Amino acid sequence: MRLDVVSIFPEYLAALDLSLVGKAAKSGLLDVRVHDLRDWAHDRHRTVDDTPAGGGAGMVMKPEPWGEALDAVAPPDGPAQPRLIVPTPAGRPFTQELAYELAAEPWLAFACGRYEGIDARVASHAAERMRVDEISIGDYVLNGGEVAVLVIVEAVARLLPGVIGNPESLAEESHSGDGLLEYPVYTKPPSWRGHDVPDILLSGNHGLIAKWRHEESVRRTAERRPDLLAAWGAAVADEDDAVD
Numbered sequence: 312m313r314l315d316v317v318s319i320f321p322e323y324l325a326a327l328d329l330s331l332v333g334k335a336a337k338s339g340l341l342d343v344r345v346h347d348l349r350d351w352a353h354d355r356h357r358t359v360d361d362t363p364a365g366g367g368a369g370m371v372m373k374p375e376p377w378g379e380a381l382d383a384v385a386p387p388d389g390p391a392q393p394r395l396i397v398p399t400p401a402g403r404p405f406t407q408e409l410a411y412e413l414a415a416e417p418w419l420a421f422a423c424g425r426y427e428g429i430d431a432r433v434a435s436h437a438a439e440r441m442r443v444d445e446i447s448i449g450d451y452v453l454n455g456g457e458v459a460v461l462v463i464v465e466a467v468a469r470l471l472p473g474v475i476g477n478p479e480s481l482a483e484e485s486h487s488g489d490g491l492l493e494y495p496v497y498t499k500p501p502s503w504r505g506h507d508v509p510d511i512l513l514s515g516n517h518g519l520i521a522k523w524r525h526e527e528s529v530r531r532t533a534e535r536r537p538d539l540l541a542a543w544g545a546a547v548a549d550e551d552d553a554v555d
């Protein structure tokens with residue numbers, strides 16, 4: 312997979328050289344290219360923003376540098392086009408399902424907005440030649456899209472074959488397998504500062520351990536994410552109906 316990121320703070324994306332994503336890049340599983348939007352701002356001050364049309368507070372990112380940047384990253388007459396991801400509070404929610412969808416793409420490009428956002432014509436013009444997804448990683452406002460890109464890239468990269476050591480661990484995670492939150496995990500020592508590992512986990516009875524873990528997932532989901540529990544309950548009911 313090729314990943315391009317365009318930002319006015321390219322150094323923010325240095326984290327992509329670390330850990331899991333960094334290893335995937337070094338092993339050739341990922342081809343990560345970070346670009347400075349100001350390389351396509353040609354005035355003396357390399358200006359990338361201007362006042363909002365219609366007035367209002369803050370500044371908006373100008374379309375011209377973005378248009379040139381996207382043309383340079385993904386030439387319009389090129390053999391292929393990337394799927395363009397634009398992190399924004401106004402986007403559709405980023406989910407594990409969408410992470411799997413993006414992990415199947417050969418080429419992703421990320422546009423990191425700053426200020427009040429990017430002139431809307433950048434996305435609509437790009438959509439004339441590439442798929443454009445405006446994506447939100449949650450209902451809060453950041454100062455820019457870079458942090459969201461790090462979140463999306465990590466969630467996607469770890470799904471790529473060969474990136475994480477044990478693919479089996481993907482199945483038991485929260486938001487992956489059965490739609491419930493993950494059960495609590497423990498390791499040694501059996502007792503630590505007066506807190507003990509639940510006895511069942513030391514019993515060696517794998518059937519009872521699996522039952523306890525499922526019950527803990529259901530308990531946690533009910534406590535923290537009743538929305539997910541409702542969806543899980545409906546899915547289980549559908550499965551039961553299908554079997555009947």
Ligand SMILES: NCc1ccc(-c2ccccc2)nc1
Nearest residue numbers: 399424425447448449453455
């Ligand atoms: N859903 C998280 C998120 C993503 C992007 C932004 C953002 C803020 C300012 C400018 C451009 C993007 N804020 C929140």
